Structure formats: C-alpha cells, structure tokens
Amino acid sequence: MYRSSGDDASRWKCHVKPWFGAKRPAEIDHAEIRRFAEAKKKDLDPATVGHCIRLLSRIFGDLIERPKETGVSINPVRTLPRSTRRLYRPKHDPHATPFLERLEDVERLAGHLVEPFATMYLTGAYGLLRTGEVLGLFAEDVDLQTRRMRIQRQVQWGQTGPLKDDESRTVPIQGPLLPRLAASKLVIGPTGPLFPTTRRNGGGTRRAPSRFVSIHTLHERFGEAVKAIGRPDILEWKMPWYQCTRHTGASHWVAAGGNIATLAAIMGHSTTWVTERYAHLRPDMFAAEDYDRLSGGSRLAPTPLPEITAREDIRRE
Structure with missing residues (x-):
C-alpha cells in the first residue's frame, strides 16, 4: 500500500x-x-x-x-x-519560487548547524530528498564505494513507512556530501538509522517510541541557522526547508546543465512533467544565435546604452 x-x-x-x-x-x-x-x-x-x-x-x-x-x-x-x-495545473511554480541562488549559501547554512542536523540538511539539498526520506535513511542505504543512496522508506510521525509513490529509487551522492555521509556512517555503524533521535529519552510516544530525529526539532535548528547567516527572510518563504533543500538542489542541477529526465528519476517523479518546470534554468535553453534572431544581422546597429551616472540618493549599499 x-x-x-x-x-x-x-x-x-x-x-x-x-x-x-x-x-x-x-x-x-x-x-x-x-x-x-x-x-x-x-x-x-x-x-x-x-x-x-x-x-x-x-x-x-x-x-x-x-x-x-x-x-x-x-x-x-x-x-x-x-x-x-x-x-x-498546480499553483506552485519554480519560476516564482525562491531558492538559494548561490551554492555557497548552502554550505554557509550547514556551517551554522550542529551534527547531525548539518548532514541532514546537506543530504536534502545535494540528494534532492524529501524531509521524510532524509529521516528514513539507514546506514545500509548509503554505499560510499559506488557513491549511491538507495531511497526506499520515509519517516512520518516518528515511524517508518512507504515512499510517496511506493517506488524506491537510487540517487547519486554528490561530492560535497560524500565526506559528511562517511563520517555519519563511522559514528552510526554499518546498520540502523543514519540520523537517530538526539533526545536522551527518545521521541514519539510510550506506545510507539521513535528512533528518529523529530521534524519539529529539525525545523527549529534550521530556523536558528537561517537567522545566523543573516537571512531571516527565508523563514517568510512558503516552505523554507523544502525551498532550501530539494528545490534548491533541483534548481542548481538544471542550471548546471543536468538532464531533466535524470533529475526526474532522482527526485522520484514518474514523469518529467513536474521537473520540466525547472527547464527555464537550463544554461542551454537558448542557443547563442537566439539572442540575435531579430537583430537583422549587420543591417541593424545595436542601440548604444545610455550613460549611467551613480547618484548618492539612489545608490544601493
């Protein structure tokens, strides 16, 4: 089911x-x-x-x-x-959905998170995983030799369950994430939850104790880190964690020339219909000659740009 x-x-x-x-x-x-x-x-x-x-x-x-x-x-x-x-058609549109436009900000944000939250954040951003999928990673799902992660479960309400579409998938481990996951496996061991609960008495309820980090705790730490890097505006976004992880990763994948169909497979989409909405970020979306299609070749001289003089009253700091 x-x-x-x-x-x-x-x-x-x-x-x-x-x-x-x-x-x-x-x-x-x-x-x-x-x-x-x-x-x-x-x-x-x-x-x-x-x-x-x-x-x-x-x-x-x-x-x-x-x-x-x-x-x-x-x-x-x-x-x-x-x-x-x-x-x-869904109202959500990557064209108008903010993300971390500089990968340096991804690392800066992680730098203001303690472990295991830093690695969890980077796993979501570089692995393009949903929050529950990050929480549901086990040590045995991570193959450091082949640089692959097997995504086959997620955590909801402190308990493991099937993925959104019930189909497991394999995603590549990006270079910046590799040493982080290696360190996590060294601490956890060969088996078991990669990100176990950080609470002394565990989480969940007495009848159904949780072995995993609480989403509430994760988002709380994330909010503190966002403020620490001077970006409290991120918390005003509709889905701050998603936009700074999965959405940011997908946006940079396409901007770097990554294949749309491969992106769909990594994100767990059954078709490219959803991921095609990131196509506007492709660096090869327009060929070089497309920028001069209407210039008439040598027949039209380019209009000279007006001289711009900086003014103190409008200069941006």
Missing part, C-alpha cells in the same frame, strides 16, 4: 465516484473529464483536482490489464489535451 492510499480513498468517495461511478468506462472520454475538471476547479485546489484525475488514470490502467473482462483498451487520461491539463 502506497503512502497516499488513504487520501485516494477519500478522493474516490467524495469526488471521483459521485461523478464517474455510474458511468461505463466507454462513456468517460476527454469531454467528460474536462467537465469534471471545470466543475471541481470551482471548489477545489487545482492540485486536488489533479490528484483526482490521476486516480482515475490509475483505475483505467488496471482496467486495461484485463481488456477481455472490462472491454477497456484505452486510458483517456493519458491523451488529454493540454488545454484540459491546464485546468488542474
């Missing part, structure tokens, strides 16, 4: 079943799905509408596997036109 199975059960009961439940699969076409998206968009967040439609897609995927029994051979969600997909 994948992590969001409970959420999907609720989406099926509240939204998908009331709309599609009485229809035969053959009656569910592009037009019907669009009507659903337009109706639900009035009351639901676009991301929720998208989750409902992806749930419908998984149902069709199961039906297609038994065509003789179900009579279904096509998944209409797979071929939805772009105009329909725009109806449930």
Whole structure:
C-alpha cells in the first residue's frame, strides 16, 4: 500500500465516484473529464483536482490489464489535451519560487548547524530528498564505494513507512556530501538509522517510541541557522526547508546543465512533467544565435546604452 492510499480513498468517495461511478468506462472520454475538471476547479485546489484525475488514470490502467473482462483498451487520461491539463495545473511554480541562488549559501547554512542536523540538511539539498526520506535513511542505504543512496522508506510521525509513490529509487551522492555521509556512517555503524533521535529519552510516544530525529526539532535548528547567516527572510518563504533543500538542489542541477529526465528519476517523479518546470534554468535553453534572431544581422546597429551616472540618493549599499 502506497503512502497516499488513504487520501485516494477519500478522493474516490467524495469526488471521483459521485461523478464517474455510474458511468461505463466507454462513456468517460476527454469531454467528460474536462467537465469534471471545470466543475471541481470551482471548489477545489487545482492540485486536488489533479490528484483526482490521476486516480482515475490509475483505475483505467488496471482496467486495461484485463481488456477481455472490462472491454477497456484505452486510458483517456493519458491523451488529454493540454488545454484540459491546464485546468488542474498546480499553483506552485519554480519560476516564482525562491531558492538559494548561490551554492555557497548552502554550505554557509550547514556551517551554522550542529551534527547531525548539518548532514541532514546537506543530504536534502545535494540528494534532492524529501524531509521524510532524509529521516528514513539507514546506514545500509548509503554505499560510499559506488557513491549511491538507495531511497526506499520515509519517516512520518516518528515511524517508518512507504515512499510517496511506493517506488524506491537510487540517487547519486554528490561530492560535497560524500565526506559528511562517511563520517555519519563511522559514528552510526554499518546498520540502523543514519540520523537517530538526539533526545536522551527518545521521541514519539510510550506506545510507539521513535528512533528518529523529530521534524519539529529539525525545523527549529534550521530556523536558528537561517537567522545566523543573516537571512531571516527565508523563514517568510512558503516552505523554507523544502525551498532550501530539494528545490534548491533541483534548481542548481538544471542550471548546471543536468538532464531533466535524470533529475526526474532522482527526485522520484514518474514523469518529467513536474521537473520540466525547472527547464527555464537550463544554461542551454537558448542557443547563442537566439539572442540575435531579430537583430537583422549587420543591417541593424545595436542601440548604444545610455550613460549611467551613480547618484548618492539612489545608490544601493
């Protein structure tokens, strides 16, 4: 069972079943799905509408596997036109989402965190991991020889559970992270949680004690470090930890010329649809000649830049 199975059960009961439940699969076409998206968009967040439609897609995927029994051979969600997909496009957009634009700031931030929080932060930033995935790393998941990490569980409410999509993945260990993980394994040993709880009496509850660092403690230490480097503005971001770790890592990956499809695999995305939103950061997004497509070659002389004189009253410190 994948992590969001409970959420999907609720989406099926509240939204998908009331709309599609009485229809035969053959009656569910592009037009019907669009009507659903337009109706639900009035009351639901676009991301929720998208989750409902992806749930419908998984149902069709199961039906297609038994065509003789179900009579279904096509998944209409797979071929939805772009105009329909725009109806449930998430509001989150990397174009407008801040991140640490200098990698030096990633190291500066880590420098104001004590262990194991410094290594946890860098694991999220350089490994592009979700917070629960960082907490769920075990020593045996980290292979220093091949420089790979196996991501196969996450921690929620102090307990291990399946990943968001229930599919494990392998991610590369970036150079700056390698010595940090080596030191952590030296302390922890060959097996067990890589980042065990730092509390003397452990965490969690009496019935379900936790062996892992508390997310609350992690975010508390992170907030202190952000202030220490003189960036309290980061705490005003919508998702400070995510934006300084996973989002920052993905942004720099693309800006450095990294492959979008590889990035999707590292981040655990089933398609490149989400990671394509980082494409605007690619250094090769425009060829050199693209910057002069409309200049008319030698026929048009470049307009000279106006002389700029610094003024004391507007000079920025």
